[in-house]
Amino acid sequence: MRRRHVAAIVVGAGLVSAGCGGGGTSGGGTPKPGGTLVFAENGQEPTCLDPHGNASSDGPVTTVPVSDSLVWFGADGTIRPWLADSWKVSRDGLTYTFVLRKGVRFSDGSSWNAAALQALEHMRDPATKSPLAAAYIAPYKDSKVVDDDTLQVHLSTPYSPFLDILGQGYLGMISPKQIKEAPQTICEHPIGSGPFILDKWVKGQSITYHRNPGYDWGPAGARHTGPAYLDKLEIRFLGEDGTRYNALASGEVDAIDFTPPQNVADVKADPDLGFLSAIRPGHPMSFWLNTSRAPFNDVRVRQALLAAVDRAAIIKGISFGQYQVAQGFVTSSTPGYASGLAGRIAYDPAKAGRLLDAAGWTARDSDGIRTKNGRRLTAYFPIDPTFPAQRMQIAVQTQAAAKKVGIDIRLQTPSTQQVSDRTRVGDYDLASGLWATNTADVLWIEYDSANITTPKRQGQNVARLSDGKLDGLLQAARETTDQAERTALYNEAQARLIELAPAIPFYDDPRPVAFKKRVHGLSFTPAYPSPYFYDTWLDR
Known part of the structure; x- marks a missing residue:
């Protein structure tokens, strides 16, 4: 698919x-x-x-x-x-x-x-x-x-x-x-x-x-x-x-x-x-974070996980040096790619710790997992049985990186149908994939609140992100006939997504x-x- x-x-x-x-x-x-x-x-x-x-x-x-x-x-x-x-x-x-x-x-x-x-x-x-x-x-x-x-x-x-x-x-x-x-x-x-x-x-x-x-x-x-x-x-x-x-x-x-x-x-x-x-234009291969429920409804927890993962080291290893690490939420070959934002997503486990402290996850249990009010900082990642081996390697290494800062990512392997059913109702904390298309309008497809799946409509906003400022930028970019204005709007939208951290972008898919x-x-x-x-x- x-x-x-x-x-x-x-x-x-x-x-x-x-x-x-x-x-x-x-x-x-x-x-x-x-x-x-x-x-x-x-x-x-x-x-x-x-x-x-x-x-x-x-x-x-x-x-x-x-x-x-x-x-x-x-x-x-x-x-x-x-x-x-x-x-x-x-x-x-x-x-x-x-x-x-x-x-x-x-x-x-x-x-x-x-x-x-x-x-x-x-x-x-x-x-x-x-x-x-x-x-x-x-x-x-x-x-x-x-x-x-x-x-x-x-x-x-x-x-x-x-x-x-x-x-x-x-x-x-x-x-x-x-x-x-x-x-x-x-x-x-x-x-x-x-x-x-x-x-x-x-x-x-x-x-x-x-x-x-x-x-x-x-x-x-x-x-x-x-x-x-x-x-x-x-x-x-x-x-x-x-x-x-x-x-x-x-x-x-x-x-x-x-x-x-x-x-x-x-x-x-x-x-x-x-x-x-x-390099296929559109959205990089990423792990989306379900922003509609705990723990990733807290932007600080999302930002912490993003900072905790050494994406460059993981991608170099699993691709034998062949893949390009994603710098944001559209690939570098996409018209409208904001090259000025490169380097804004950095590996910084110390920052991850500070963000989790600020979010109230200050205690740790005997396994080293952070807790708050007696609850462990746990996230569930249901993985389809057809998951490619390379992505499974990324998932395992992401799980290990998260554990070092006190986040427990549980990798689950239900059936394909169960994964589909859970995706439809939002019963997951992480999901994986990419979406390639030939315009930066991929951001509207992936992150506009109108594209969150409902009982009446199958949407592609797997992160279930709802942000009024981002929605406004993306809709304005769709409607303007001025190329310079559209570029500026997409640049602002990409910067906004780095702030919101609705996903971990891993690589620009070749x-x-x-x-x-x-x-x-x-x-x-x-x-x-x-x-x-x-x-x-x-x-x-």
């Missing part, structure tokens, strides 16, 4: 760095059509292949081959045409008028037109059960077909990230015929206008695709026109890090996603392998991809650093 490990992970636009080849792509040379690329993913297989119906970090990998987006991100972060030829935004930011690209067809023969763009309605339809796309377009009010190639979209409030979000694979376009006539088939077999057509999904094993022979509407940032080079694409799910890396080393697969950090140095040293990596040198033209989609196969070809 996009962020679940008490709830889920995942991604957006970013600064892509390439270990091989320039511009965030693999290889060079003259493209040669044909062949099958076998690409190994980790174990985060989507439960649904409808781009609007999943939030898995593997979601775009599996859906972008078949579904195109309305706009494309340039390498410089500018928004460029794709299925939309052009657009205009009204002065008040409430109306977007899209003029659509001509000649595009879905693989079932249906046309791309203004009525097809009304798939925005499918994204927010409760029947779609969208955990992500619907939240991203929450300000969408309605739309009006002006003519066959023009759609006017109306928002309920100004929403500055609207175009950014429309570039993500999670909002790719699906056949209007399928939406109307067979919506129940979209999860298993989505039909789009993309460069590949889905053949078969064998759950737990693989997804296979073949080239769309009529494709001729690649994005503005593509390196060629016409159909994809590859005859076929196979995405194989190999959850175990060692298994995935060994499959690459042996030649069983051509490329792997999420290269294990312990193998990165070997990949870079191997002349037969190439390497691409991008997406490292390793591949055989016979693979060329492999790249990341700029709107969400996910492998993109349209320009990929094999030197056979």
Whole structure:
């Protein structure tokens, strides 16, 4: 899931760095059509292949081959045409008028037109059960077909990230015929206008695709026109890090996603392998603290735990020096990242002790755990059985650091369903995950009080933070059309979050991809650093 490990992970636009080849792509040379690329993913297989119906970090990998987006991100972060030829935004930011690209067809023969763009309605339809796309377009009010190639979209409030979000694979376009006539088939077999057509999904094993022979509407940032080079694409799910890396080393697969950090140095040293990596924009991998109940309803206790944990030492150890320690509550690749706040979260166990003393936790029991009014300073951390091994190492080391200053963190291992149920009702003190997206609006998703889960609405504010000042900053940033003002508001919001300490941010999550040198033209989609196969070809 996009962020679940008490709830889920995942991604957006970013600064892509390439270990091989320039511009965030693999290889060079003259493209040669044909062949099958076998690409190994980790174990985060989507439960649904409808781009609007999943939030898995593997979601775009599996859906972008078949579904195109309305706009494309340039390498410089500018928004460029794709299925939309052009657009205009009204002065008040409430109306977007899209003029659509001509000649595009879905693989079932249906046309791309203004009525097809009304798939925005499918994204927010409760029947779609969208955990992500619907939240991203929450300000969408309605739309009006002006003519066959023009759609006017109306928002309920100004929403500055609207175009950014429309570039993500999670909002790719699906056949209007399928939406109307067979919506129940979209999860298993989505039909789009993309460069590949889905053949078969064998759950737990693989997804296979073949080239769309009529494709001729690649994005503005593509390196060629016409159909994809590859005859076929196979995405194989190999959850175990060692298994995935060994499959690459042996030649069983051509490329792997999420290269294990312990193998990165070997990949870079191997002349037969190439390497691409991008820091995923959005929220860092973090442990959220439930601010709605004791002990973390006291900001001093939250600040104390944050100061007690040597994040740099932990991350260096568990990532073999490959991960970048988070400096705040958005990653360094996120547009709007407040670089001036770097270093504000410091390891200082003496400060942690002073804060706990000030909060009244001055006594200690025979185990060294602080007490107040006869109650131990205890926090419960329910961990999903599928919790990645690296995160478990972070949890264990965080537990040890907390104990040194007198905080007892109890690591629990209930079933996945129990973790989900407890998350929904707020029965936890710590939770883990990240949320990647291509704007600093991730802060609204994660920390605005409107996004606290209620019996009527599933929200993403796992910290259950409610702060009027922060809410005001984030809403103002969403609504302003002035870039400088938006940047200033997000900077202030990030500074406010460091004060509030609703989470322990550990690392900016990378997406490292390793591949055989016979693979060329492999790249990341700029709107969400996910492998993109349209320009990929094999030197056979």
